[in-house]
Amino acid sequence: MSEVIVITSGKGGVGKTTSTANIGTGLALSGSKTVLIDTDIGLRNLDVVMGLENRIVYDLVDVVEGNCRVKQALIKDKRFDGLYLIPAAQTRDKTAVKPEQMIRLCDELREEFDYVLIDCPAGIEQGFRNAIAAADRAIVVTTPEVSAVRDADRIIGLLEANEVRNPKLLINRLRADMVKRGDMMSIDDIIDILAIGLIGVIPDDEKIVVSTNRGEPAICDSKSLAGQAFRNVVRRIKGEEVPFMSFSEDQGFVMKLKKLFGLKAN
Amino acid sequence: MEESIVSFKAKGNELILVMREEDDFDRILESLGRKLDSSGRFFRGASLDVRYRGKKLNEEQERIISEMIAEKAAAEIVSFSEDEDHPEQDDPRDHEEPGRTRDKLRMKLLYFRGLEEGMTKFHRGTVRSGTLVSYEGNVVILGDVNPGGEVVAAGNVVVMGSLRGLVHAGADGNKEAIVAALSLQPTQLRIADVITRPPDSGEQKQGILPEIAFVKDDMVYIETFLPQYK
Numbered sequence: 001m002s003e004v005i006v007i008t009s010g011k012g013g014v015g016k017t018t019s020t021a022n023i024g025t026g027l028a029l030s031g032s033k034t035v036l037i038d039t040d041i042g043l044r045n046l047d048v049v050m051g052l053e054n055r056i057v058y059d060l061v062d063v064v065e066g067n068c069r070v071k072q073a074l075i076k077d078k079r080f081d082g083l084y085l086i087p088a089a090q091t092r093d094k095t096a097v098k099p100e101q102m103i104r105l106c107d108e109l110r111e112e113f114d115y116v117l118i119d120c121p122a123g124i125e126q127g128f129r130n131a132i133a134a135a136d137r138a139i140v141v142t143t144p145e146v147s148a149v150r151d152a153d154r155i156i157g158l159l160e161a162n163e164v165r166n167p168k169l170l171i172n173r174l175r176a177d178m179v180k181r182g183d184m185m186s187i188d189d190i191i192d193i194l195a196i197g198l199i200g201v202i203p204d205d206e207k208i209v210v211s212t213n214r215g216e217p218a219i220c221d222s223k224s225l226a227g228q229a230f231r232n233v234v235r236r237i238k239g240e241e242v243p244f245m246s247f248s249e250d251q252g253f254v255m256k257l258k259k260l261f262g263l264k265a266n
Numbered sequence: 267m268e269e270s271i272v273s274f275k276a277k278g279n280e281l282i283l284v285m286r287e288e289d290d291f292d293r294i295l296e297s298l299g300r301k302l303d304s305s306g307r308f309f310r311g312a313s314l315d316v317r318y319r320g321k322k323l324n325e326e327q328e329r330i331i332s333e334m335i336a337e338k339a340a341a342e343i344v345s346f347s348e349d350e351d352h353p354e355q356d357d358p359r360d361h362e363e364p365g366r367t368r369d370k371l372r373m374k375l376l377y378f379r380g381l382e383e384g385m386t387k388f389h390r391g392t393v394r395s396g397t398l399v400s401y402e403g404n405v406v407i408l409g410d411v412n413p414g415g416e417v418v419a420a421g422n423v424v425v426m427g428s429l430r431g432l433v434h435a436g437a438d439g440n441k442e443a444i445v446a447a448l449s450l451q452p453t454q455l456r457i458a459d460v461i462t463r464p465p466d467s468g469e470q471k472q473g474i475l476p477e478i479a480f481v482k483d484d485m486v487y488i489e490t491f492l493p494q495y496k
Binding site (some may be wrong): 055 | 455
């Protein structure tokens with residue numbers, strides 16, 4: 001039973017690519033054969049975040065145009081078995097791929113992989129249509145900002161219109177201290193507006209920036225709070241019931257430490 | 267798919283054009299045009315004997331296709347006629363890998379030979395991410411090549427700046443081609459069909475010394491470029 005999951009947001013910069021890299025890595029770590037597809041043609045990033053940029057020979061456009069076989073474009077991750085990437089082309093644009101071609105490609109990949117994760121470009125144009133064409137499930141990423149939530153709402157509407165049922169919400173970059181002061185939207189505020197199921201909440205974490213720049217997903221870092229949150233998301237994708245991490249209490253150093261120990265235990 | 271509407275095969279100076287019989291002429295013409303736009307440059311300057319298979323053409327259609335090849339591929343058409351002694355034309359396996367046919371052709375026959383003295387493109391300014399500078403000759407970049415930027419040349423590539431993007435010299439098969447840069451730190455470096463990338467250890471090279479990359483025994487060698495020792 002393989003699944004095609006699209007990770008989308010509408011707004012740019014909310015963490016689609018980071019989420020794709022982390023969730024994909026997590027799925028592979030948990031033993032599922034996973035392939036990541038970057039559909040952001042012309043503005044590819046996923047290869048950089050994964051640290052695989054220098055291995056690219058063939059890309060998504062080469063595959064759909066038939067310049068190479070699918071196997072040739074699959075880049076094996078340098079750290080984890082069972083994790084592969086199909087990068088986007090950089091010197092082309094979104095119109096180089098058509099939704100039907102994505103469906104055909106994903107159907108081929110379904111044969112071999114447990115999960116196909118599609119990193120969607122920002123926006124609602126051709127790139128978005130390509131990315132969602134073959135998806136069984138969708139994860140909508142948003143940050144606790146009015147503008148990001150507004151775009152997420154639009155995206156959820158478009159997903160429903162395109163028959164991608166039951167999208168799940170991933171709230172990224174939440175800062176518990178700011179929510180407490182009333183300076184940031186809370187999880188409940190966001191769910192009130194969007195009215196879809198939550199699949200995870202990722203706290204704002206400096207380590208994400210470091211790991212993104214190094215090309216090593218944060219999910220591998222056992223000390224990172226965001227990494228732990230992503231591990232929970234992965235377990236939920238695989239159908240486990242995992243309680244949500246609590247960010248509501250004071251995020252002092254001691255509390256953080258206690259929480260880490262508590263979390264590590266489960 | 268589209269690949270199979272028209273495909274090329276090459277044998278010496280003979281170009282064999284395989285067209286699907288069931289497609290109508292306009293479709294073939296359109297597909298051929300696209301194919302010539304993307305790969306026609308490999309025939310540049312060649313004198314070709316063109317034979318075609320599959321679709322039967324009348325004189326008018328022969329003339330249209332012949333002119334199209336001559337114009338788009340910048341090749342001289344010596345003759346154009348139907349190829350009769352190949353009854354296996356309908357076997358799809360036969361032309362399943364057009365890329366491979368083209369590769370062979372590129373490697374053996376018509377690659378760019380003007381490495382010492384030949385057509386050269388000068389590009390002023392930085393080649394940024396998403397930009398492709400490609401040329402059927404040598405390329406000189408007066409600026410940097412950033413990660414995500416690509417330089418593809420049939421001949422040599424010289425970068426008067428930092429080379430951090432992807433570079434492909436001798437792109438149509440000439441292994442004698444070189445890549446030189448004031449600072450050589452490419453994401454990936456290709457010469458003809460040899461592909462290399464820097465090691466994963468990720469250590470940054472310190473200081474700027476001009477370097478030159480070349481192929482010997484199918485391996486890419488990188489040497490500091492110190493002209494005084496020549």
